[in-house]
Each structure stands twice: as C-alpha cells, then as structure tokens.
Amino acid sequence: MEVVGYAVLALATAAIGALGGLGGAVLLVPALVLTGMPASEAAPLGLLTVAAGSISAGPRQLRERTVNHRLGVVTELSASTGAVGGALVSGFVSDEALTYVLAIVAFAAAVAGGRRGGLRNPPDPECDAGDVGERVGALTGAYPLGDGVVPYRVDRLPSGLGFMGLAGFIAGTAGASGGFIKTPATSELMHVPMKVAASTTTFTIGVTSSAALVVFALQGRIDVEASALVVVGSLVGGQLGANLQSALSPTVIRRLLSVLLIVVSVVLVARA
C-alpha cells in the first residue's frame, strides 16, 4: 500500500510539475522526504522519474527537430561529471544535510520558475526547410518556427558548461533534474532559442539522471519495488499535466508552483 501511495504522489507531483514546466522531481523528492522517506532514498526515485520523463518526451521533440544533440552531449560532459560527483559525495553526507540541500534546490527552482522569461531568436527569410537541423562538426543549427526557419549558434560555451556542472551536481545530490538551471542557462546565457534549449535540456536531463543512477544502483540505494510504480505514476502524471497545460494560464501556474515550492522548502528546513 505504501508503494501505491508513492505512485499516487509521483502522479500528482508530475502533473503539477508538468503544468508549471519544471518537471515533477523537484516536487516529488521533497514530498517523499516529508512523508518520512530519507533524502538519500528519495533522490534515486526522483531521478528515475526524470529519466523516464526524458524518454517519453523524446519522440515529439525529435519529430519537431528541436533537439540539438551535439550541444546536448557537449554540455552533458560537464553535467554528468557533476552528477557522478554529486552522487558519490551524497554517500558521505547525512540525511539532514541532504534535506537542507533539497530545501535550497526547491527555493532556487521557485525563483527560476517565477522569473522565467527567455530570449527571442528571429527567423531568417533567407533560410528554408533544407537548412533545418544541427550542423556536422559545429554547435550551430536551425529549427522550424511556424512558416519560418530560425538559425542559431551557441555563445559563451565555457560559462554554460559551468552552469551545467552545477545542475548535474544538484541532480546527483538532491535527485531533482536541474532543468530549471539548464534551460535558462542554454537560452539566456548561450543564446540558443528557447524551444531548442528546452528540448535539448529534456534530452540531457535523462543522461544526467542515468549517470547518477548508475552510481546509486551500484551502491544499492534504489528501492526497485517502489521505483517501477513511481515511474508509471510520473509518466501518467506528466501526460496529464501536459494535456491540461493548454487550458490554463502558464504565468498563473508558474507563480502558484513557485509559491508551493517556497512552502515546501520552508517545511523541509523546519523538519531538518
């Protein structure tokens, strides 16, 4: 029955997270900790939902041709190093300290979600459908937007890699995807169009999660029995949230989610 409860919690948090565009893990992991699960056990469950969400979102984003795989793998080199480091370090850290980390992550996600803006990349009338796609040997590309095609290139890669490493470390320690850092960094810092930044982040958070989960699996920290149903709950919830998203105001949802995350972070600190 306890496992079913976790699955229902995963469904609810994934639906709310998808509504706000932040993903469910940033809510699920604190929620599991508040039900009494140690933070060190909740983190792998959160990362499994992130990896499953990345897999399920892949087909649509591949068809839209908005994922830049070369950019994803380059930034992932830094993020996965952070994730593996975070997963290894989390084994030395007390559950109390991990709960504080989780509270800080929830607060940071609330701030990032509340202020989300994004830069606009204009289409180029000289581009056509044949230009769509990433370029061989380079971090440039073009993606379709309505009737137009938007060319882009990646700026300030070294700074971007720094943020990706931080996002990976957060994933490895707290079990949240770190997407709330990756997407704004890719868009606002590296000047990649928001749509490409979001799709590429969805691809990369799956890899970051896998990198940390391999460590957790070898440490015996994954509760297999709970995991499978939690993954099912998160996949169903993510789909529900995505379907409801178009019917509600994104700004209002993002602000409500930010308030909820701030409450969660305060409760976590109080509990720790």
Add this chain to the structure above:
Amino acid sequence: MTDTGGTVPRQPIPGGQVSTIRGRWQAPALTWVTRGVMALGLLSAVLPEDAAIAVATTAVAVVIAVPLVRVLWLVHRWRQEHDRRFVGVGLALLGVVAAGAALAALGVGS
C-alpha cells in the same frame, strides 16, 4: 514556455553540412520503450513478489540504460558522418559514466 524576454540579434545562416540525424528510428523506439516500461511497472504491481521484483528490476534497468544507449547511438551516427570531434566528446561522456560506475563499484561514497 513562452518567449517574453528580449531579442537575440539575428544569427547568420550556419554554414557546413546539415546532420542527417532526424530521429526516424529513435522516435518510434522511444515510444515503444515508454509503453514497455509502463506495462512492466503495472505488471510489477499484480505479480507475486519474486516475479514482481524481477519485472520491476527490468523496468528500472531499461529506464537507466536508454538515455546512455541514445548517446552510444549518436556516437555511431556521428562516426558515419565523419564528425570525429563529436565522436570524441560522446565517448568521453560515456567514459565519465563508466568512471563513476567503477568508483561506486569500488565502494567510494558507500
């Protein structure tokens, strides 16, 4: 996500060869993986304990492996495109994951 911020100056049309990776195989494969994981997860809830654990372990292993298999597949496709630089980056990424696994297997962080 809506674009509500400023505007980036128009970028030049990128030169060079357009990658042929379009996800024709990847997209349907990921759809089937998602369905399979959901089916295994639900099955684990109704099977007797030993079978349930075996099925749940398979589901978890698939979820962990698939993102890494995607990277491996990209390395293979980039090799076909003679994109040596990114083949190297992809292999380095898989090397980081392997190094993390080796450290965890040696008991670091346990």
